[in-house]
Amino acid sequence: xPKAAKKPTRSKLVKKLDVVFSQWxxxxxxxxxxxxxxxxxxxxxxxxxxxxxxxxxxxxxxFSTRYDERNVKPQCVGCNxxxxxxxxxxxxxxxxKLSKELYELSQQITKFTNIxxxxxxxxxxxxxxxxx
Numbered sequence: 001x002p003k004a005a006k007k008p009t010r011s012k013l014v015k016k017l018d019v020v021f022s023q024w025x026x027x028x029x030x031x032x033x034x035x036x037x038x039x040x041x042x043x044x045x046x047x048x049x050x051x052x053x054x055x056x057x058x059x060x061x062x063f064s065t066r067y068d069e070r071n072v073k074p075q076c077v078g079c080n081x082x083x084x085x086x087x088x089x090x091x092x093x094x095x096x097k098l099s100k101e102l103y104e105l106s107q108q109i110t111k112f113t114n115i116x117x118x119x120x121x122x123x124x125x126x127x128x129x130x131x132x
Contacts, residue, residue: 013117020124021067022054023047027131029074036074039093040086043076055080057090058102064110067120070094071102 008016026047029036035044036052045052055075058065065071073093079086091099112120 007114010114010117013114013121017067017117017121017124018060020121020128021072024124024128024131025054025069025072026052026074027128038076038079039073040075040079040083040089043078045076047074051077053077053080055085055090057085057087057094057099058106062106062110063112064108065102065106068102068105070098 026036027034030047034046034048035050036047037044038052039055044050052074053076054072056066057071057073060066073090075085075090079089094102
C-alpha cells in the first residue's frame, strides 16, 4: 500500500507563500522591461536579478499585514536590509492615512489556517502566471 503524501507543515506553507507573494509584488510593480523602482530611494533594478526585494512597511512578524499588498512594495536591498526598511521614507511614500491604517491593522492578531495559506499560494501563483 503506497504511503499517503505528507501534508506540508505550516512553516513550509508560510515560506512558500512568502516566496510567491514576494515574486508577485516585484513583478506586478515592474515595467515592460522587468525593472522596478525602490519606493524609498528610487534605485532601479530588475525584479528578479536586480537586488530588488519585497519590502514591508509593517514588519512581517505581524501576520495581519504580512500579505497585505498595500504594506509590501519593491525596495532595494540597501533600503530593506541595510537601512532596516527606511520606515520613515516608506511612510512618506504610503501617506499618513494608509500608514496609520496599516499600523492599526497590524495590532490585530491574525492566524491563517493551512487551508487559507494554500489558497493564497494558489492565488498568487495564478496571478504570477498571468503576468509572466
